[in-house]
Amino acid sequence: MTVRVTKTKGHEATVTWAPEDDPRGYLAIAVEGDQLESALAALGTTEGLAQDGESLAVMVRHTTELARLLERRAAVLVVQLRDEHQMSWPQIAGRVLGDPDKHSSVRRMYDSGRRHLGR
Template identity: 80%
Template sequence: MTVQVTKTKGHAAEITWEPQDDPHGYLAVSVEGDQLASALAALASPKGLAEDGETLSVIIRHTTELARLLERRAAVLVVELRDEHGMSWPQISDRVLGDPDKHSSVRRMYDSGRRHLGV
């Protein structure tokens, strides 16, 4: 993985990646479209994030869009764990959800990932 997040100083960080690391442009779009900035702002500020409802609505929309994309990507990666790396359901649920007994949850993720892949 060549996407790098580097703490530069104090409370600053820099994100770098190579074009081949983002073949679908998801990362570029999330940065250019302010989804990533909005999601990080939402993480950092529990209250008083925006002065007006319209700005707050945009921040929420961006955060929700990014959360949906990450959920879809996680589901596709679960397919990779199962199909390409041969992990069992307990292994996947332990590593992904922190509980080896959550088989049904990772199976739902797996099924969702296969749908997103068109399989």
């Protein structure tokens, strides 16, 4: 994977990727559909900052759409860790959630990932 985020100067960065890194177009949609911009803006926005309600609603919608997609992608990647790399539930939980005792949480992610994959 050659997706890169490069800090260019000060508080600026550039995101680059090759077409083969985005076979389903998720990256392109997130950028072109403003989901990535909205999610990053939401990370940097101070609560209570005056913004008109419609713009704020759009930011929330885009951020939510991207969050859902990232949750689905994370679940699919958990399937890959388990099925292709034969990692145990505690290993996955430790690496993904930072707590090996949360193996029931990664099992739920795994089940969700399998559903998304149609298995």
